[in-house]
Amino acid sequence: MSNAVQTSWAAQVHGAAKIYGSGENEVRALDHVTVGFEKGAFTAIMGPSGSGKSTLMQCAAGLDRLTAGTAFIGDVDITKLGEKALTLLRRDKVGFIFQQFNLLPTLTAEENITFPLDLAGRKPDPAWMTHVVNTVGLSDRLHHKPSELSGGQQQRVAVARALVERPEIIFADEPTGNLDSTSSAEILSFMEGAVKEFGQTVVMVTHDPVAASHASRVLFLADGRIVDELMAPTRDSVLDRMRNLGD
Amino acid sequence: MFSYALKSLRANITRLVATALAVILGIGFLASGLMLTDAMRSGLTGDVEEQYQNVDFAIIATASSEQSSGMDFQLTVPESVLATARATPGVEAAAGEIQADARVLRPDGTTANLRSQGRSWIADSELNPLSLDEGSAPKGSAQVVLDRKLASEAGASVGDTVSVQTPAGTKQFKVSGISSFGRQDALDDGGTISFSEETAVQVLNAGTPGFSDVLLRTSGDPATVQAALEEALPTSVAIQTGEQFVSDAAESASAFISLLRPVLQGFAYLSMFVAAFVIFNTFSVVVTQRFRELALIRAVGGTPAQVRRSLIFEGMAIGVVASALGIVVGAGLAIGLQALLRQFDLEIPGAGVKISTYTVVLCMLIGVVVTTLSVIVPAFRAGRTKPVEAMRSSAVDTSGSSAVRAVFGAIFLLGAIALLLANRFVGVQWFYLTFGALFLFIGLFIGGPLLARLFAILVRPIMALFGMTGRLAADNAVRNPKRTATTANALVIGLFLVTLVTVSGEAMKTSLVDQLSSASSPDFIVSSQGAIDPKLVSSIDKTPGVTNTAAIKSSVAVESTGQATFVSAASLDELTKSAGLKVTSGSSDAVASGAGIAVPDFSNFGGGALSSPGAIGAGLGDVVILRTLDGQELSLPIVAVYEGSLESFVGNIMNPETFKSVVGEKPVSQVFVRVEPGQADAVGQDLEKVLQGYTGVEVQPGNFIGQIVGTVFDFLIAAVNALLAMSVIVALVGIVNTMTLSIFERRRELGMVRALGMTRQQVGRMVRFEAVLIGLLGTLVGMGAGILLSWVVISSIADGAIDLSFNWARVGLIFLVGILVGVVASILPARRATRLNMLDAMSEA
Ligand SMILES: Nc1ncnc2c1ncn2[C@@H]1O[C@H](COP(=O)(O)OP(=O)(O)OP(=O)(O)O)[C@@H](O)[C@H]1O
Ligand SMILES: [Mg+2]
DSSP states (O other), X not given: OOSSOOTTEEEEEEXXXXXXXXXXXXXXXXXXXXXXXXXXOEEEEEXXXXXXXXXXXXXXXXXXXXXXXXXXXXXXXXXXXXHHHHHHHHHHHEEEEOSSOOSOTTSOHHHHHTHHHHHXXXXXXXXXXXXXXXXXXXXXXXXXXXXXXXXXXXHHHHHHHHHHTOOSEEEEESTTTTSOHHHHHHHHHHXXXXXXXXXXXXXXXXXXXXXXXXXXXEEEEETTEEEEEEESOOHHHHHHHHHHHTO | OHHHHHHHHHHHHHHHHHHHHHHHHHHHHHHHHHHHHHHHHHHHHTTHHHHTXXXXXXXXXXXXXXXXXXXXXXXXXXXXXXXXXXXXXXXXXXXXEOEEXXXXXXXXXXXXXXXXXXEEOOSSTTTOSSEEEEEOOOOTTSEEEEEHHHHHHHTXXXXXXXXXXXXXXXXXXXXXXXXXXXXXXXXXXXXXXXXXXXXXXXXXXXXXXXXXXXXXXXXXXXXXXXXXXXXXXXXXXXXXXXXXXXXXXXXXXXXXXXXXXXXXXXXXXXXXXXHHHHHHHHHHHHHHHHHHHHHHHHXXXXXXXXXXXXXXXXXXXXXXXXXXXXXXXXXXXXXXXXXXXXXXXXXXXXXXXXXXXXXXXXXXXXXXXXXXXXXXXXXXXXXXXXXXXXXXXXXXXXXXXXXXXXXXXXXXXXXXXXXXXXXXXXXXXXXXXXXXXXXXXXXXXXXXXXXXXXXXHHHHHHHHTTOHHHHHHHHHHTSSHHHHHHHHHHHHHHHHHHHHHHHHXXXXXXXXXXXXXXXXXXXXXXXXXXXXXXXXXXXXXXXXXXXXXXXXXXXXXXXXXXXXXXXXXXXXXXXHHHHOOOEEEEOHHHHHTTSOEEEXXXXXXXXXXXXXXXXXXXXXXXXXXXXXXXXXXXXXXXXXXXXXGGHHHHOEEEOHHXXXXXXXXXXXXXXXXXXXXXXXXXXXXXXXXXXXXXXXXXXXXXXXXXXXXXXXXXXXXXXXHHHHHHHHHHHHHHHHHHHHHHHHHTHHHHHHHHHXXXXXXXXXXXXXXXXXXXXXXXXXXXXHHHHHHHHHHHHHHHTTTSOOXXXXXXXXXXXXXXXXXXXXXXXXXXXXXXXXXXXXXXXXX
């Protein structure tokens, strides 16, 4: 394990292990995984259900703690951070898009977008804000409450929220899992666009080969290990690899 | 699936505890209220009910039997009635009660208690309200029984010989026994001296036969006995059932109770309200939540009706068990509260708790009914929601904001304000006041959710100053306006009443005390149970700041009719200067010259403690005939009448010579003192110093009635507030419950904001803000309503005459208490919220 942390990684884990339970019930959700997420890249994580995708993402994002190994965001070893420092790091350096329950129901779309900045007591850059909002096509929905938005629109708000604070890295766990194919495609192209145009780093967990094909690199997980990797994926090549993994 | 079941069970246990706790506390509150009021009631009425419980009928005199000869208006039951009653079939035992003033003298010749009463000892032990603790019943003409307290005041024990002053004169009696009255010492405030029946007739009635009432113990059918009695007895007497007699006796045993009863009853209703609120609120939250989960069960095939039925059974079971526990908790609370008040020297009457059947039945009934209703209402409501809705996450609830609600809420609120304000302009009328208050509450309950929203709109900009956490807290507080309103309303009721009682009670007290102070009274009364040394009288006179004194000698004299009457030797002029005594008719010179006596005028007062000619309407020109020490009768014309407020201190006033010829040589027993205006406090302290070394002599502020009234009000305010404090505690628990459940509902959202970078401290602060806001809402609405009503009440008592201002310090204190409730209520939910596992919270489906 090298001590010299390479700064071209937005986030990385070294020898990451996560064990749930003990004795007979022991589950090795992550089994000594070492992986880095390149700055400005769009990485997809795929694998069968229960293979450890969410666990890997959560540990890399500082939502959960590893049983063993180290995790870095930028050049900060997050396994050494206390609860509060870790929270502040997430607030300032990490963006999140979840499958559902992304938004605060009492806040308008606009307020939801600026929520992490508000927590930090920062103001969004107005030009950047307008740009992001226009990109995701929410400019006429800014003052609506989440209950007045469709599922796809709600996910767009979540994407905008992740983009507007220009985080070091965005983690998305099945962001399109609840959406129809049209809305999915929109959300994916926004994320892809953010990577290409603004150099945003994105890590996305997905089950969908089409979704994975928007990424520049796909990691395949099985039983808590990285078992394969694919660069510049297409829908078919992803399907192909998945079949080869033999599940 | 198994782990899901376990998890669900764990969540359900939390909810079960929350709901059971709500019922336990609600019912505990109600039960303790009922128990305390029972204890107070029995403490105040004494043990009258128990002690007279064997009385089946009582014969009392009616107005037509007045022996309106001269000034003796005493209503008596003729002696012949007793014999007639005893001869009536079905009457097992009959006893006549006789009662008159009597005093026991200590060995040094001083009076043991100025307010003691003489009674005849009833031979039938079941009819006798008194019980014998020591010794034996009085026999013959030379024995008496004293009650425990009076015996110790007189320094007498069984076997001793004491001098007793009665209307028939002073005589030696042997103390044959010591009596008590239930758990108290005596039936009469100042103590009871019991004579044998024949002796009582002689010394208390001065030989005139007749009873204040006749008590009967009967057997067989009560209606037959009553008919037989009615047949046999003269029309000049009336027959009362035992219950009537007891309730009359209880009533007269304490004037307090009539004042306190509506307060206590009101308190019981209030406790019922608050209990119902807390229970209803908790269940609405829980059942709605359960139904959301049950959407799953329904999808599997359970019908809403099945689910509802099982929920209702569950609710009833909780209702029964938790209500029973609540009664136990209530007993604990009541004992605790009594102990707590005692710590603060605020003795509330009655000790221990009485758990009456009524309390148990009422508590169980209310507990089960309210709990069941609390389950049924939200269960039906939730059952109607579509599964899709039920599956949705805890979004913003827009219920409670309908136009109908707004219109009705506004109508009631405006109607209430109009009605209450009407009092201000046309004078207080119960119609306006009652309906005003009623409308106010209906308005608050219908319009509560809207008020909550309005409140949120108003506080949001202020809360936004605290950043995102403040802003979200304001939003979250009205996520479910109905729930927030119900939660806050529990506090509203408590604080409304605390404000009303404190503010207007205080004002009423000031007003009454002021009115009483303007009546005649000295600044100080120096008094002694024995004698006041003449040297002390002159030192009091010489104390700097003292402008006038009046030394008074007092004693009990006997009228020719046998009535005892209170007489004093004093100068009316001195009394005028030192105690503001007002001669309403006649002349003070005539009294001073010994031409006659002065009697108090009772036209403005209810009556005196001691019977006095003035008390029964005698006036200028009437003649009072007193027995002198040497057995002569002395006719004394009434030559002056004075305003009655000093009656209990001086009685009938005569010059020293007349006094001496009637009752003999007596020492000075009271000195009335007038001081320079504004010097009362300083002079009072000096007087205390002057009195040092004179045992048994004490100085009291002269505005005695004012003092008593003030104390009574202080007590009432304290007692009611102490009881209301519990309603505030229950409201606090209500906030804790609502908040805990809301947090449980929003756990996913809390997980999400933690992921997005909200620190634990921020989450905690957000939850605390929310609880404080709910507390603030309840406080503002409750205090607002309380202040509004107080203002109306105060301005109506004031009548422009007395300037009454709000005690803003108290109002401020109540406000702080309200805020404190919110802060305290937030501790637990905030801890729960900060300890939520972020990932668990997010991943739960
Ligand atoms: N809190 C937990 N306690 C115990 N075991 C857990 C916990 N969280 C995850 N696991 C286990 O760890 C393994 C990996 O879980 P993880 O959620 O990372 O899978 P995943 O790849 O995201 O699956 P999916 O595609 O179904 O979301 C699984 O076997 C899971 O049962
Ligand atoms: Mg997953």
